[in-house]
Amino acid sequence: MRASPRKPMPEQRAVTVGVDIGTYETKATAVDAIGAVVATAKCPHQLSLPAPGFAEHDAETVWWGGLVTAVRSLLDTPSMAATSVQALCCSGIGPAVVPTTAAGRALRPAILYGIDTRAGDQADQIEQRLGAATITARSGNQLSSQSAGPKIAWLAQHEPDVVAATAVIHTCQSFLVHRLTGQVVMDHATASYFHPLYSLREHRWDTEGCEWFVRPEQLPSLAWSDQVAGRLLPEPAAQIGLPVGTPVLVGSADAPCEALACDVEQPHSAMVMYGSSGFMIAPTADAMPGAGLYCAPGLTDGSWLVAAGTSTAGTATRWLTQLLRLGGEPGGSEFVELVALASLAPKGSLGLLVLPHFSGERTPFDDPAARGVIEGLSLAHGRAELARAVLEGIAHSMVLALASMLAHADTGGQHRRLSAIGGGTANLVWLQAVSDIAGLPQQVFKSPGASYGGALLAGRAIGLLERNVVPECRQPTLTIDPDEAAHAAYVHDHERFSQVYTALRQVRTA
Structure with missing residues (x-):
């Protein structure tokens, strides 16, 4: 109609x-x-x-x-x-x-x-x-x-x-x-x-x-x-x-509209949404089931999406700011303080590893009973290391989900453009950790998000907005390139992340 x-x-x-x-x-x-x-x-x-x-x-x-x-x-x-x-x-x-x-x-x-x-x-x-x-x-x-x-x-x-x-x-x-x-x-x-x-x-x-x-x-x-x-x-x-x-x-739902907002409509494009949870979407040629993945029709007849998600992302940063009593000024200053605090610690957080499974985990573990873990804690660690380790832990979980999705999407082995969107993109420590761990660049979009995608969809539906129009809001404002040395250093921590989860699950289900 x-x-x-x-x-x-x-x-x-x-x-x-x-x-x-x-x-x-x-x-x-x-x-x-x-x-x-x-x-x-x-x-x-x-x-x-x-x-x-x-x-x-x-x-x-x-x-x-x-x-x-x-x-x-x-x-x-x-x-x-x-x-x-x-x-x-x-x-x-x-x-x-x-x-x-x-x-x-x-x-x-x-x-x-x-x-x-x-x-x-x-x-x-x-x-x-x-x-x-x-x-x-x-x-x-x-x-x-x-x-x-x-x-x-x-x-x-x-x-x-x-x-x-x-x-x-x-x-x-x-x-x-x-x-x-x-x-x-x-x-x-x-x-x-x-x-x-x-x-x-x-x-x-x-x-x-x-x-x-x-x-x-x-x-x-x-x-x-x-x-x-x-x-x-x-x-x-x-x-x-x-x-x-x-x-x-x-x-x-919000995620497909977010994807539309940051121009994730073409093959070999994918969206990474930094929100209360982590969510990733990529267009695909057909429904493609996979472990912990979600296959769904797209916004329009004939379109398909494959998606992955983590259970905890921004909610963990909110929890951390409250735990560390950050935010002396109104207007979201606690998140600015969190980034500044995490920046004081070196990448890798002096060996401190956090599994941010505060609400279970979705892709790829599909384990609602999983819970958060702080592993490797010593007297050498302080507030800064904890702050960075939580952000890096969220990044590890998001990269695991992202890798699962890209492995099942129809990339044909080709390079995939990653579009980063959501309120969490203001957290450059978090963004950089995802790129460093994944070894992939991200283009950051500062559009109003899903509400913008919904408005674009409405404009197309009534013939007000032509489909081939590329508005300024659908252009990236920043590119996050991976640090090769950091990527190499994170490989061990990324493997350890999955090993700690697997070991604890075995104990929990024994």
């Missing part, structure tokens, strides 16, 4: 708006017909950790409240007018699970993506009932903490009254689209992470053998991310300040 752009008032640039719900903040970005950023806005929110292994958001206050606040703040900027907005696209953390009423009201807090590891037992139960071969054949993936299906099964077992009252099981952006348009629809890219409930090859829901925890009618209809889901209804239009009838796209 394609919508024609409305004519804005004189002297106003027609724009499209992307809104992205992140782990800790919501961002909104407006772009014009050449992809230039007209305005941005953001608002912070909190991540709820109600129990070990649990990670949740209140969908009403965090997701819907964040969208309302961010869009209204965007419209308050001098360069913006509500009548200039031609379309809206939402993206968000995913896959998330939130049960709702038929009207789209959340029945409980949303269970988040792979950082929520509560459903390990349910994953085992599903695998025992269906068999690993059936799950892989259907989903193209094995079950992991990133899978939404086991989290729905957890609800069925622990909160059966909630599931019985559930009309729709939403993810983040489909929850927002329902509220905005009244349409119950989810994009294929996110639905494919609801394994084992989605047939990857057939692009449809498949709940055979899963009737014990989900009813087919509870799952939204499916569409491609660049399709128009519906038009803005009067009540939400009044709340967010946009005109009634504004086209709203189906949208997608």
Whole structure:
């Protein structure tokens, strides 16, 4: 379905708006017909950790409240007018699970993506009932903490009254689209992470053998991310300040929109996202299963993505700043202080090694029970060495995930362009450690991220933005080259990282 752009008032640039719900903040970005950023806005929110292994958001206050606040703040900027907005696209953390009423009201807090590891037992139960071969054949993936299906099964077992009252099981952006348009629809890219409930090859829901925890009618209809889901209804239009009838796209999860924002659409390109967790995406010719990897349809019909992820990245830096009591000044000074402190220690942290598995680990270990480790600690180590070792540990885990993804993507052995994006790219110690350990350069992009990608997708969908336009925001601002001597020195630590993990897993599972 394609919508024609409305004519804005004189002297106003027609724009499209992307809104992205992140782990800790919501961002909104407006772009014009050449992809230039007209305005941005953001608002912070909190991540709820109600129990070990649990990670949740209140969908009403965090997701819907964040969208309302961010869009209204965007419209308050001098360069913006509500009548200039031609379309809206939402993206968000995913896959998330939130049960709702038929009207789209959340029945409980949303269970988040792979950082929520509560459903390990349910994953085992599903695998025992269906068999690993059936799950892989259907989903193209094995079950992991990133899978939404086991989290729905957890609800069925622990909160059966909630599931019985559930009309729709939403993810983040489909929850927002329902509220905005009244349409119950989810994009294929996110639905494919609801394994084992989605047939990857057939692009449809498949709940055979899963009737014990989900009813087919509870799952939204499916569409491609660049399709128009519906038009803005009067009540939400009044709340967010946009005109009634504004086209709203189906949208997608944050990572594919991040990839679009930094021009990761062509073969031999890949994105490394430095966020609360580490996430990597690369375009691929077809679904390609691999250990700890996620194969999914892309934003548009006929496109495919292969992805990898770590469970802990930016959340570990936040934990460390609190542990070391950094941040004497408001406005994120704690992260500036962290980088300065880590810079005082030599590369390799005097032999100190940290496994940042605070919330389990995804690629390549697929181990939600893994936990953080500080190995090699001695009286010679201080705050600076600990700070660097945590950043290097995050880098080791990200490089392991990245290597797994690149080994399965259709590179044909060719050099791959790595695009670095996300709030963590401000941390040059972290960035440099990833390049040094991997031995690969990275191009850093400073675009507004997934909200920018969503706005670009909306512009293309309604014909406002031509596909071949390459906006300035999609150009790298910095290149991080690997240090050859550091790469050679890190080889031993990188091997040791996996050896320590393997040894501890053997002890833990003995």
